[in-house]
Amino acid sequence: MARLFSEVNKGRVRMRRIRRKLSPFPFNNAGGRFSLSVALWTCVFLIMFIYFFTYITKRTNGRLIHVHPNHLSVAYELEEIEEEPDFRLPSAHKRNPRAVKRRGPKKPSTAISKFLDESSEIHSMFFPDRSLTVGLKVENSSSSSTGYFYPGQIWLDTDGNPIQAHGGGIFFDARSETYYWYGENKDGATYHAQHKGTARVDIIGVGCYSSNDLWSWKNEGIVLRGKERNMTHDLYKTNVVERPKVIFNAKTNQYVMWMHIDDGNYNKASVGVAISNSPTGPFTYLYSMRPHGSDSRDMTLFKDDDGIAYLIYSSRENIDFHVGPLTEDYLGLTGVMKRILVRQHREAPAVFKHRGTYYMITSGCSGWAPNRAMAHAAASVMGPWENIGNPSVGGNRVLRLTTFFSQGTFVLPLPGIPGSFIFMADRWNPSDLRDSRYVWLPLKVGGLADEPMDYTFGFPLWSRVSIFWHKRWRLPEGWKNVN
Template identity: 50%
Template sequence: MLQNGAPWLDTQGRPIQAHGGALLRHDDVTYWYGENKDGDTYQGFLHRVDVIGVSCYASTDLLAWRPEGVVLPARPDDPTHDLHPSNVAERPKVLRNPHTGKFVMWLHVDHADYTLARVGVAVADTPRGPFRYQGSFRPAHMDSRDFTVFQDDDGQAYLYFSSDWNATLRVVPLDDDYTGVRSAPTDVFTRAHREAPAVFRHGDRYFMLTSGCTGWDPNPAEYAVAPHPLGPWSVIGNPCQGPGADLTFGAQPTFALPLDDGSVLVMLDRWRKEDLRDSRYVWLRGHVHGEQLTLRWQDAWTGTHAQAAHVVTPSPSSRRSE
């Protein structure tokens, strides 16, 4: 088992460096992508670590994680590159495109002062990479900071991103290649100051878990429910229960993965802003009843033999109409 909030080690006995991460299921293996923060933390109002790259780990039981290396490395040779160590590269998420067969990584890329506010895109032929960086952009020319991507059962994928300096959270469908957006964004929450979205589907309802905007410090979680990925989204409240529920157990959501047993794995980061490389992980099993999401504290993540829910491989004609 893995003790929540304690250091987690990979199968080689090294601390797992996959912060702000996400999971991808492919060919009976689950891949965990996240920020490698194995460097010194710069102190100040905006704590940061030089960009090292995106790490990947692989597992068959969501418990023992084999390191696959840095699959999207920093670019120290090019000071103008988005992935230069002096910049910011956060919250990587990976989707497999059922039409192209490619693996597409999205990430938040920024300057050290967070004024660039773009999404970056990289593509690979296998889940283990290497990922080839394609560049960055602002969705519909709107600033983007914390974000997630979500792939529905029909193959349509969506980008959810915090914008207007995190005052507004928006959603926009991805294009057929998953490397761009294909329409104007829709506002999900305005003047709400929500970030760190994690989106999943349960039955015919869509759930979004978010945090407030308090920097690296924890705050109350909140979730919303919608009949469609574009909304309308109705805020329900804080799903957390147990000691520390008022501050999301000292952590912040990053990703949610439905499991075949009907529960959902909710991944959270417990940030240590004075030493970001030592930030910890909290993984909890959430339960859904109708539109109620319950997230109770558990001392440990024990893994699962239940397989992660699979995404249906659609034909282009089966896509959800917008």
Template identity: 50%
Template sequence: MNKNGTMWLDTDGNPIQAHGGMIEKFDGIYYWYGENKAGETVLKENGLHRVDFIGFSCYSSADCISWKNEGLVLKASDQPGSPLHKSRVGERPKVLYNEKSRKYVMWFHLDSHDYMTAHTGVAVADRPTGPFQFVREMCPNRFDSRDMTLFKDTDGKAYLIYSSDWNKTLRIAQLTDDYLDVNGVYSHAFPEQEREAPAIFIKDGLYYMITSGCTGWEPNNALFGISHNIFSGWKLIGDPCTGENARQTYFGQSTYVFEKDGRHYLMLDHWNPSNLKESGYSILPVRADNGHLTVSFQEYTSL
């Protein structure tokens, strides 16, 4: 069993490369998508640690404990000028299934090496294990977009939630019916609060959103907010983490909340900026009740 806060291994005994990712269940199987950072970490002239873009990995599991490597489902390109060129940034892939089109749709943060472009990328596949075909690079509703996630509501409508205005504000944009674009309906949450790494879920008609502060690769304290409406009324409540190292989110950063057997779990990345391929993971239980949210650290999570 993999230990929280450390590197995790797949069924072949190799380190799992699925950073900044998500876990979702499709047709009875859980799929974990994330950034493959198996390359060399280099320190750029702008002071940022980075690995050349390799692509996005996928792992599958029946129990969320043993993970089989399904390979790269979207690969970087060596072709100069390609939006997926290895010199660019590809982060935080999220995948939803669209019942109408019967397609799996991926959104991700797509950027230049210096993080100045701040766009999103969209790709689509016929199967959860891909291969995903790149559709477009875009600036959603003409706003910059960095850390982002997807959320599918109980009515089937889907939303892109992303850090914007140079990370000062989180924006919430509704997607088109096929999930391949934004439809022009959008709002914002937590203006001027400088939050990133959003992870959102709904329970008993109440929306919860966990976010991180903007401190680069360094850990900080998480905060959560609640709202009865996904577009308006968001209110910051406080830090959901409890116990030792709670103020540093257990030295991790939020990436996604998923549901298994009626319980919610928070995924964390434990970034190792000097060697990003050795960054670890945690999956921690989330307790949500009438606007109260608690995340507690466990050495091993029972799923």
């Protein structure tokens, strides 16, 4: 009898094991061990939910974000991805064996080297002649092309002359509802100060153009002129003036311009300051200085919503960026400075803000040769800043790795389309700098960033920044105020 009861008990245990294996609930299959695992994952999920809800609430000041259908339809027009076929480099010519022996094997050509070679087919493809121009004064233009941007083509002002505003930025004057585009006038002969020195043009000055629609631009003239005879002046013609940016100071009622000031050998590495009572100048040059006692090369200004303005500049031979607030009159710097993007070797900063987050587009350091852009994001303009990936979208692989053969200089918000901006860039032509072109493309903030975060546990706190390639595009109707 005892033996019979033993067999029955073994059968019951076996049946209980079978039932556990067939249970559809994983936390019942292995007892407390799986129950604990589920509980832990539930806690993690709740913590993440509370974290992101708090973060978003903080970013929007507790307000709900309403997205109007018109905003979405307009944004979709700017976000269309336009692909391009890959480039095919022309076959190399056979070299004389004696030349190979004397000079060594020739380095293989790349798309960038062909782009920089003014005799190549690729160069002419990216710098089309005057038969392809943009602007009101274009001969044989039709109404179908009016208002369209053609990145890389010659852009004419309202007088029919090519716009000269390189490395520039745009200031919007709310009082007159007018946009002012300031930039380097390079309408001079290109030369090399030294045998292997960088290509350059004598200082002509800072040009200014005005517009109400961002497409047709009136030439307002040279608002800060170079000096022909005073060899000791920062603006003497053989020196360097680059990347001028203008902001308005409501307390002093002055327009303030900051710019990169250098000598012909790029040893001065300073910033210069000028002021004016009018956005169309003339600007009075005040002085130059090395900000925070550091060398300064590519730079930009950023004015925040609270009226505080910041200088962001490449320093320590382009190893890092430095950032610091300006004084209340915007004519100097406070003693506060932070190093950002340390040892990343970046230049050409363009800073903008969207829903409480600060974004920046930078380029690598490769002279006049184009390279891959990088987008960065931060919760404070003083940093720390994180890399969030290459913003270039569309085109082909080479276009994306060269920022569409251009280098950024400014990012302009479109007030009527939340999260939409214009990425302003220069397509440099070192063989003839006056013929450098403008590449303006739609930029959008939204979606998940490409690269992992540096210090945020891998959570995708920052939205992706996307610059969309288009051969031909226009601003949607109502971009100033979409209802």
